[in-house]
Amino acid sequence: MERREFVSNLGLTLALACTAGLAACSKGGSDTPDPTPPGGGTTPKLSLNLAADLPNVGDFKIAGGVIIIRTSAGNTAASFSALSSTCTHQGCTVSNFNNSSKLIECNAPCGHGSRYSTTGAVNTGPATAALSAYTIKVDGNALTVS
Numbered sequence: 001m002e003r004r005e006f007v008s009n010l011g012l013t014l015a016l017a018c019t020a021g022l023a024a025c026s027k028g029g030s031d032t033p034d035p036t037p038p039g040g041g042t043t044p045k046l047s048l049n050l051a052a053d054l055p056n057v058g059d060f061k062i063a064g065g066v067i068i069i070r071t072s073a074g075n076t077a078a079s080f081s082a083l084s085s086t087c088t089h090q091g092c093t094v095s096n097f098n099n100s101s102k103l104i105e106c107n108a109p110c111g112h113g114s115r116y117s118t119t120g121a122v123n124t125g126p127a128t129a130a131l132s133a134y135t136i137k138v139d140g141n142a143l144t145v146s
Helices: 003-025
Strands: 046-049 060-063 066-070 080-084 096-098 103-105 122-124 136-139 142-145
Touching: 046 066, 066 142, 080 136
Parallel strands: none
Antiparallel strands: 046 142, 060 066, 066 080, 096 103, 136 142
């Protein structure tokens, strides 16, 4: 191999290695939400019994990659909020719904205190991207998220 060909190949190899390294390191602190829904690429499916799981306004449940909050009385889809439970700041799971402030809180070690409204909008950073919303269906006392 001639020196010129070797140097050219070396430059290409280094450029590819640097690009791959930057891509691998950029995931950790990104405020860009992961486009893959919770559950490894499949739409989350979660069913709850409203009488047992979310009987009162302000009750919430975190399961299956979703946080579901009863925002008002009544058993209609409009009485609930279903959002991704993955904080958009560093990917940990949100930890609480504060009924006094009406905010979803991320107090996990990686969360740094981000807070979201029941629509998923960022209220307090460092997160800058909203939580993804999911479709809610209510049939009697059965709530389904998809």
